[in-house]
Amino acid sequence: xxxxxxxxxxxxxxxxxxxxxxxxxxxxxxxxxxxxxxxxxxxxxxxxxxxxxxxxxxxxxxxxxxxxxxxxxxxxxxxxxxxxxxxxxxxxxxxxxxxxxxxxxxxxxxxxxxxxxxxxxxxxxxxxxxxxxxxxxxxxxxxxxxxxxxxxxxxxxxxxxxxxxxxxxxxxxxxxxxxxxxxxxxxxxxxxxxxxxxxxxxxxxxxxxxxxxxxxxxxxxxxxxxxxxxxxxxxxxxxxxxxxxxxxxxxxxxxxxxxxxxxxxxxxxxxxxxxxxxxxxxxxxxxxxxxxxxxxxxxxxxxxxxx
Amino acid sequence: xxxxxxxxxxxxxxxxxxxxxxxxxxxxxxxxxxxxxxxxxxxxxxxxxxxxxxxxxxxxxxxxxxxxxxxxxxxxxxxxxxxxxxxxxxxxxxxxxxxxxxxxxxxxxxxxxxxxxxxxxxxxxxxxxxxxxxxxxxxxxxxxxxxxxxxxxxxxxxxxxxxxxxxxxxxxxxxxxxxxxxxxxxxxxxxxxxxxxxxxxxxxxxxxxxxxxxxxxxxxxxxxxxxxxxxxxxxxxxxxxxxxxxxx
Numbered sequence: 247x248x249x250x251x252x253x254x255x256x257x258x259x260x261x262x263x264x265x266x267x268x269x270x271x272x273x274x275x276x277x278x279x280x281x282x283x284x285x286x287x288x289x290x291x292x293x294x295x296x297x298x299x300x301x302x303x304x305x306x307x308x309x310x311x312x313x314x315x316x317x318x319x320x321x322x323x324x325x326x327x328x329x330x331x332x333x334x335x336x337x338x339x340x341x342x343x344x345x346x347x348x349x350x351x352x353x354x355x356x357x358x359x360x361x362x363x364x365x366x367x368x369x370x371x372x373x374x375x376x377x378x379x380x381x382x383x384x385x386x387x388x389x390x391x392x393x394x395x396x397x398x399x400x401x402x403x404x405x406x407x408x409x410x411x412x413x414x415x416x417x418x419x420x421x422x423x424x425x426x427x428x429x430x431x432x433x434x435x436x437x438x439x440x441x442x443x444x445x446x447x448x449x450x451x452x453x454x455x456x457x458x459x460x461x462x463x464x465x466x467x468x469x470x471x472x473x474x475x476x477x478x479x480x481x482x483x484x485x486x487x488x489x490x491x492x493x494x495x496x497x498x499x500x501x502x503x504x505x506x507x508x509x510x511x512x513x514x515x516x517x518x519x520x521x522x523x524x525x526x527x528x529x530x531x532x533x534x535x536x537x538x539x540x541x542x543x544x545x546x547x548x549x550x551x552x553x
Numbered sequence: 554x555x556x557x558x559x560x561x562x563x564x565x566x567x568x569x570x571x572x573x574x575x576x577x578x579x580x581x582x583x584x585x586x587x588x589x590x591x592x593x594x595x596x597x598x599x600x601x602x603x604x605x606x607x608x609x610x611x612x613x614x615x616x617x618x619x620x621x622x623x624x625x626x627x628x629x630x631x632x633x634x635x636x637x638x639x640x641x642x643x644x645x646x647x648x649x650x651x652x653x654x655x656x657x658x659x660x661x662x663x664x665x666x667x668x669x670x671x672x673x674x675x676x677x678x679x680x681x682x683x684x685x686x687x688x689x690x691x692x693x694x695x696x697x698x699x700x701x702x703x704x705x706x707x708x709x710x711x712x713x714x715x716x717x718x719x720x721x722x723x724x725x726x727x728x729x730x731x732x733x734x735x736x737x738x739x740x741x742x743x744x745x746x747x748x749x750x751x752x753x754x755x756x757x758x759x760x761x762x763x764x765x766x767x768x769x770x771x772x773x774x775x776x777x778x779x780x781x782x783x784x785x786x787x788x789x790x791x792x793x794x795x796x797x798x799x800x801x
Contacts, residue, residue, distance in 0.1 A: 297646060322648045332643035335635070337570040342563050349559040350647040389643075 248311060250275045250397055250428050251296060256305035258291050265291040267452035269305075278419065278429040280443030282436060282539070288452040289432035290330055293401050296430065297327050310397060323352060326390030326398035328383075330405075330432075336375035340366055340385060343374065347389050355394040364388045364418065380411030387418060398422060400431040404438060416442050436539040440464075448543060455546045463542045472535040473504040473518045478528035488521055489514075502529075556649055560657040561664075568665055574627045578669045581622070582615050583676050585738065590681050609683040610740070612673060613764035616696065618737040619669045620703050621757045623662050625728045628707025631658065633720035636711075636801060645800040655708070655794060662707075663700050670696070687768050695767040699760040702783040705790010706756065712797025736761045759783055 251273035258266040266288040273279040281289040294300045295307060298314035298321060307314055309321055334343050344357035361367055364384045369377060377385065383403055390398050400419070404412040412435075419442060423429055433439055439446045440460040447457040456463055477500045486495040489504075490512065496503040506514040515534050522529055544550055569575050586608075593607050635641045644654060677683035707724075714720035732738045734748065735757035741749055752758045763779040773780065 299645065319648055322646060327646040329639070329642060329646065332639040332646075334643065335567055335640055337567055338563065342566070346556075346559050346563050347647060349556040350649040352648075 247275065249273055249308075250310055251279075251430060252306075252308040253292070253296070254306040256292065256295060256307065257303050258288075258295060258300065259303055264452050266295070266302075269449070269452070269454055271447055271454060271457060273428060273430055274445075276423070276426055276428055277444040278423050278431065278442060280439045280446045281430075281432045281449050282434065282439035282443075282446055283449035283543075284434055287434075287449045289434075289449055290401055292449075293399055293430065293432055297325075297399055298322070324393060324395055324397075326393055326395040328386045328390045328398075328400045328403060330401040332386070334374040334385075336373060338374050339371050340374070340377070341370045343385065344388060344392070348392050351393045353394065354392050357388070357392060360388045360391055363421075365414075378411070380407050380414065383407065383411075383415060384418065387415075387422075391422070395427065397428045397430070400429060402432055402434070404433065404435065412438070436543060440539045446539070448539075448546065450543075450547050456542065460539055463539060464537055467537055467542050467545055468507070470505050470507050471514060471537065473506070473515055473532065474535060475502055475518075475522075475529045475532035476500050477502050478530065481527070482525055485521075485525075489517055557653050557657055557660075560649075560653060561660040564657055564661040565664060568627065568661055571627075574630075574665075577622050577626065578619060578665050579672060582619050582669055582673050585615055585618070586611060586673060586676055587680070589739070590677075594681070608677065608681045610765060610768070612677050612683060613768040614737055614740065614761055615673055616670045617699070617735070617757060617760040617764050618732055619666050619673070620696075620699050620760055621728060621732055621735070621737055623666045623669070624700070624703035624705075624707050625710070625724045625731075626707075627662055627665070628658055628704055629710040629714065629720045629724040630717060632708065632711030633714050634717040636799065637717045639801070641800045651798050651800070652795075655798065658708075659701070659704055662704060663697075666700055667696075687770055691773070692764075692767045695763050695773075698780075698783060698787075699763060702787040702790065703756070703760060705786055705794055708794030709790060709797065712794060712799070731755045731757045734758070756782065756786055 249272035253272070254270050256266050256269045257264075269288070269292060281292060283289055291300060295302045296309055296314060298318040301315055310324065312321055314321055338346075341357075341361065344361060348354040348357045361370060364387060366381065366384055366388065369381055372381075374382070374385070387400070387403075390400070403419070404415050407415065416438070419429055419431070431443070443460060445457065445459055446463065447454045448463070449455070458466070477497075481495075481497065481502070486493070489506070492507050493514070494505040496505070504514065504518055519532070540550075589611055590608050593611075641654070674683075674685075678685070710724060710727075711720060714723060734744075734752045735741070735755040736744075736752060737757055737760070741752055741758075741761070744752075759779040759782040763776050763783065766776050766779075767773075
């Protein structure tokens with residue numbers, strides 16, 4: 247089947263700066279596809295080229311089989327877009343915005359249903375300027391869902407939101423996907439990409455440095471996992487040497503950290519737990535720390551995301 | 554059509570929710586009428602100096618003033634703000650045509666101008682017993698023609714202003730002298746001859762002349778200069794506002 251979004255060798259420069267440098271990828275029908283990377287990596291430029299807001303210098307773009315520069319009107323009628331920087335008039339009420347935007351589409355979804363689905367019923371008569379950051383983003387998602395689109399673009403959806411609002415937005419995006427819609431999003435939160443996306447393209451300096459499912463990206467990193475627990479009493483001698491394969495045991499007071507390579511035959515955690523119970527060692531607060539996308543980014547680019 | 558009427562309706566509500574714009578369009582002209590009305594009422598009646606007839610002549614002048622204000626302030630500021638804040642950018646991602654956005658603004662500002670002028674007329678009639686002698690269709694035509702010509706200035710300004718703040722300042726800087734020198738805020742007959750020459754460079758002067766003429770039942774043929782100037786303004790306004798329209 248033809249992918250819903252297809253990007254081939256996209257390139258875009260602003261004067262002397264290369265924003266996007268030879269990017270190619272495909273988005274499959276029904277998935278949540280994420281572009282993640284630091285600010286200025288080229289994520290927004292890429293998504294805005296797909297939305298038809300920017301004209302690529304080079305490369306071929308196909309969105310639902312169409313060229314965004316040629317069939318812009320067709321795509322605007324059938325895709326939902328949430329922009330990184332956009333606004334509504336300060337004194338426009340929530341219901342007025344939905345009612346107005348619904349009138350732009352030949353076949354629009356029922357905005358009253360969207361209002362309650364996105365938890366905005368109580369804010370129906372509130373001015374846009376009086377909404378919290380999370381409520382504004384929910385309204386923008388509602389506007390993006392008005393054309394009842396097959397494909398929806400979300401650019402930096404949760405930037406500036408507190409963790410609680412961010413989690414609520416993730417749930418909404420998952421619900422959108424459950425309805426069979428495809429989501430293309432950008433974020434500079436690695437955690438968001440990891441928890442929300444089916445597949446992730448890690449972008450840095452205008453290039454894709456890795457593209458896969460978050461699990462595979464982490465797995466391929468071959469990084470180590472850590473088992474951390476609190477000890478009641480002391481470790482028997484020779485404890486460090488009781489494990490198969492390469493491990494390292496660190497004792498900091500009553501806190502024990504066991505480092506082990508990923509991808510072992512027997513999961514490290516079950517080996518640790520069975521050894522502890524076999525030797526009758528009392529422990530508490532045992533948890534495992536897995537590497538995350540943040541570690542993947544670090545190892546691929548040699549830089550921390552937050553730098 | 555559905556999006557145009559929806560947008561015009563929402564924009565009208567937004568216009569009235571903005572206290573400054575609503576004040577200058579609806580309340581300020583009435584204040585001016587009452588100030589000048591009370592001055593003229595104390596002057597012995599005569600064709601040029603005072604009485605109901607003189608107050609009557611204020612109505613077309615103040616109508617021109619409302620057109621001057623609404624043409625320059627709300628259109629310029631709204632369009633520049635919408636562009637700067639990304640409101641137009643959000644609209645751009647929908648199938649709505651830029652023409653709908655422009656026409657909705659024209660419809661709203663025209664309706665608000667009309668509302669301001671109707672309030673002015675009612676106040677003149679009730680308080681000062683101003684007599685309406687003009688040919689209604691001729692006056693209405695002159696009013697619509699003047700509005701459309703003048704609104705173009707707002708769109709041109711909005712198109713060339715880099716941001717909302719500059720737009721607001723420039724619109725004010727241009728508007729106040731125009732209101733004073735065009736004879737819209739007070740009769741130009743009261744100003745020295747040298748100052749009256751300046752008024753020839755104020756587009757609003759031609760609105761004042763046309764509306765004052767039509768008010769006392771003069772024919773359109775007696776105002777060819779005014780019509781030519783305003784028609785030029787209209788054509789230039791429509792063409793440049795479409796050409797200068799930018800989503801961001």
